[in-house]
Amino acid sequence: MNTAIRKIIHIDMDAFYASVEQRDHPDLRGKPVAVGGSKARGVVAAASYEARKFGVHSALASRIAVQKCPQLIFVKPRFEVYSAVSRQIREIFYRYTDLVEPLSLDEAYLDVTENKVGMPSASIIAKEIKASILAETGLTASAGVSFNKFLAKIASDLNKPNGFTLVTPDKADALVASLPIEKFHGIGKVTAAKMQQLGINTGAELRERPEEELIKLFGKTGQYYYRIARVQDDRPVQPHRLRKSIGSERTFEVDLIQEEDLLERLQFLAQEVAEDMVRLQTAAKTVTVKLKYFDFTLQTRSKTLLSYLNSADALFTVARDLLRTPALPLYPVRLLGISVSNLLSAHDQPAVRQLTFDF
Known part of the structure; x- marks a missing residue:
């Protein structure tokens, strides 16, 4: 068995959409910027760091964002530009390794244990990548380096923006033990709140719980929580993941009932899913809309089409019809x-050639 320690890098662009807008429009630099929505309606797709200081974040209703930051500047998203910049950044990654696993337009894992430049230091590679991204795109990225994906992801978030963090094996246990539970990758807001109610506030407190107890409390995911509390993550970087589905969902701060509000959020979600289809060079025949009501009742509505779709507009049209059928x-x-x-x-080349990607 190969026991060599992996060298994993996680690159995460800093406020990607908003940073691209500030790069391309100098008058926006240093100002609170929200991509998407408007002062009267819509939803924030991304927020600059200047806006984040006021509590503005992605998926926040625009009207609430304005309440938090009255001077907020709204900018219409340009997803074709973000996709083009993302391709530029990915080409930089491939100079070092073919083991690149994109998670979205603005983040990816890289395995540089063995790399194209024959460099033994993952830290030097990460710093070179950051410098190349800045020189070639004018944007900053944060990098996390460690021996598994979980730790690399945690590390990239520790010193944003323009951060670099190395987590070596001798430092990993202490870092995870001191980490607030809401900072754990893979533990969302609802799960974090449940853990806090159970007296689990840090990695150290999570580590105290037996695996059987965590599985009983959180189902199969409890095993994952048990392992990451002990910095155990043997997932490889997968450059060609076989995807069975692609999706995006949002939980709202205030429950929605008006059709206009629901359609605004639906359009935002359709754009996100379409981006992923473009990135993965795929298309889909089945569309599903998921609804969770105020009382936590769950409902799904699906439709299988006669032909494939891959554009945000086409996806939104189908999703809108599902939202209205049989009734709002x-x-x-x-x-x-x-x-x-x-x-x-x-890989289904004849069919893919017929597709038109709207980005």
């Missing part, structure tokens, strides 16, 4: 999601 939600909605399945692989 009668109860307040706390979560809304879109997913696509029955995917077409990029």
Whole structure:
């Protein structure tokens, strides 16, 4: 068995959409910027660091964002530009390794244990990548370096923006033990709140709980929590993940009931899912809309099409029809999601050639 320690880098662009807008529009630099929405309606797709200081973040309703930051400047998203910049950044990654696992347009894992430049130091590679991204795109990225994916992801978030953090094996246990539970990658807000109610506030307190107890409390995911508390993560970087579905969902701070509000969120989600389809060079025949109501009742509505779709507009049209069929939600909605399945692989060349990607 190969026991060599992996060298994993996680690169995460800093406030990616907003930073691209500030780069391309110098008058926006140093100002609180929200990509998406408007002062009267819509939802924030991304926020600059100047806006984040006021509590503005992605998926926040625009009207609430304005309440938090009255001087907020709204900018229409340009997803075709973000996709182009993302491709630039990915080409930089491939100079060092083919083991690149993109998670979205603005972040990816890289395995540089063995790399194209024959460099033994993952830290030097990460710093070179950051410097190349800045020189070639004018944007900053944060990098985390460690011996597994979980730690690399945690590390990249520790010193944002323009950060670099190395977590070596001798430092990992102490870092995870001191980490607030809400900072754990893979533990969302709802789960974090449940853990805090159970007296689990840090990695050290999570580590005290037996695996059987965590599985009983959180199902199969409890095993994952047990392992990451002990810095155990043997997942490889997967450059060609076989995807069965692609989706995006949001839980709202205030339950939604008006059709206009639901459609605004739905359009945002359709754009996110379409971006992922473009990135993965795929298309889908089945669209599913997920609704979770105020009382946590869950409902899904699906439709399988005769032909493949891959554009945000086409996806939104189908999702809108599903939202309205058989009727608009009668109860307040706390979560809304879109997913696509029955995917077409990029390796199915004759069919893919017929696709037009709108980015």
